[in-house]
Amino acid sequence: MKIYRKIYELRNKERLESVEIIKDGKRIYYSYNYQILKDNKWRISVRWDNFQKKPHVDSFDENGNLQSSSSTREKSLKEVLELIDIFGKNIVSMDITKL
């Protein structure tokens, strides 16, 4: 079993923090957190995870309050990085059912 925690420094004041748990070669848990630096604190804006085997995506306001949540299919880290690369900070205001 392996736990991987990764931090991708993206553009200025943006980063992606991920946690993945691998068991028997399979990813059994993931969370990908797109974060924005505000007041010297990294705050999650959009988060993809599969906690309790329910893949979903959540969005948060700039104070860290949950704004919306939607089920989604399982996402890979590569897919999430591509989404962030394409949409940049606009991802925060997007319809999360599209993410």
Added chain:
Amino acid sequence: MVKILFLWTLQNFEGINIQIKLRKVYDEKERDALEQNILEEFESIERLKQKVSRNGCREPELVDKLMVLEYLQKGAEYKEEKISHSEKSISVLTYRRVHLMGYISNNEVRSIQELANGLDRDYKNVYDDVNILFKNGLIDLNKEGKRRIPILKADNILIEF
């Protein structure tokens, strides 16, 4: 022995794809310390589970901590990786700072003064370099009384073009 690897990934650095990744592999002692830190924060895994079931998505960091704790307790390995995409990160790696890290890697250094003596460099310059490396996550500074002991967080820096 602490096994730590550093790689960073830089992309589109002046039109050239440069990859540098920073990686840290926790040893058993560090995994135990991480587990203890989480347990101390929440008293027990049951308390953390209760918080997660109450707050769930509203406090997503708790979910990650619960999952990490559960699998640390099951004996999972723990690896951290930091990938940078800024020019600033690579500019940190001057010859003198890389040399400084190499010195720490090959010698037991008990203070910044000892490091400056070993490198035969001015204390102020070494102090400044240590702080820059610390701020950029390349070394840790452990406090021992009034001394600050520089600890290398990397035994390998890989730059890929």
